[in-house]
Amino acid sequence: MSAAATVPVTDRQAAPIAARVEAVLPVLRADAKQIDHDAAFPVRGLAALRESGLMGLLVPSEHGGLGGSLTDLAHVAQELAGECLSTAMIWAMHCQQVAALVRHGSPGLRAELLPRIARGEVYVASVTSEKFKGGHLLSARSPLTDEGDGALRFDRDAPIVTGGGHADGFLITLRDGVDAASHAVTAVYADRDRLTVEEGVDRWNPMGMRGTHSIPLRLHGTVDASAVVGRRGAFKDVAVADFVPAGHIAWAACWLGAVRGALRAVLNLLRSPAGRSQFDLSGQQLRSRLARVRMDLDAMAALLAQVTAESDGRRSAADAESQPVQLRLNALKIFTAERSFACVDELIRVVGLRHGYMRHADLPLERLFRDLRSASLNYADDRLLAANGAMCLLDREVSLAG
Incomplete structure (x- = not known):
């Protein structure tokens, strides 16, 4: 069992979520290249997350957690992924398990386990x-x-x-x-x-x-x-109500956050004195490529916000299982997986071989290109597309959000 965090629970609950995230980011930033090179688990990053109290983001306050929502989950996941996508995904998937435990664990399990998660003692795989x-x-x-x-x-x-x-x-x-x-x-x-x-x-x-x-x-x-x-033999209820929504929202937020961080890094390079001397910032092709990446980011962010708001505001299991909700939830995963990878590909085209393709480059694009190739494979998009196609045939009214 890993050592517990040393910050008292009362102090842990009082600190704003944003401050906790800011305390963790330098560790993720410092270690991202090395854990990718070594294919090593981010031990220091997880220790920082334990210490921060963020492992208990979704744990209710009565059990010592932060009482966060899926909107909080999406925000934190984006910020973490902007520094290290691997560490962000580890944390996000832990939160997916916690979401299921909070809503569907037995009273005894919740009483015994949730305070330990809130204290940073338990990372759930x-x-x-x-x-x-x-x-x-x-x-x-x-x-x-x-x-x-x-x-x-x-x-x-x-x-x-x-x-x-x-x-x-x-x-x-x-x-x-x-x-x-x-x-x-x-x-x-x-x-x-x-x-x-x-x-x-x-x-x-x-x-x-x-x-x-x-x-x-x-x-x-x-x-x-x-x-x-949950109930014996009825994990489907847990999956539809909480496990899948938390997972798709967390994954999409991680992928979006990683690309957002990459675009920030590219813009900083382009606007630097060295970048201004190397790149033609008035060029139509460069501006068009940046515009397409930004449009994709805004589209991914809008869909993420819509699905997250629906999930946070859901009142019943029947709402979760409705075809329009399921269509948007699956679409969030598929669309963000496809477009995040395409965005990194486009950013590599913007900055070229030296800054985008080389492993030793200061920009994280080569690493993110490899990382985000897995997004469409992480619970295969083909399976979700087939499910959405079947639901499209049943939703003859084409029930859109809003």
């Missing part, structure tokens, strides 16, 4: 991927078995667990029994020290998102019945 089914959320193969007296046992292989080697706890999806259908999925929470955790032999060495350290894990052990998150 997601265990939803599985061999032969990939990252499909609403199916599972490994069964949860009843051992009697409320004990539940499982043995779970996962090919990818973001930050799994450093997580203090896990939110795990399982088939609800040996004889249950694959779509009868149950989620449970387990502390790391309650499990046997075996890391796979495959070294994490991807093209991008290298700091997320998304390794294979095998987890087996026993939890109490109070560890079930």
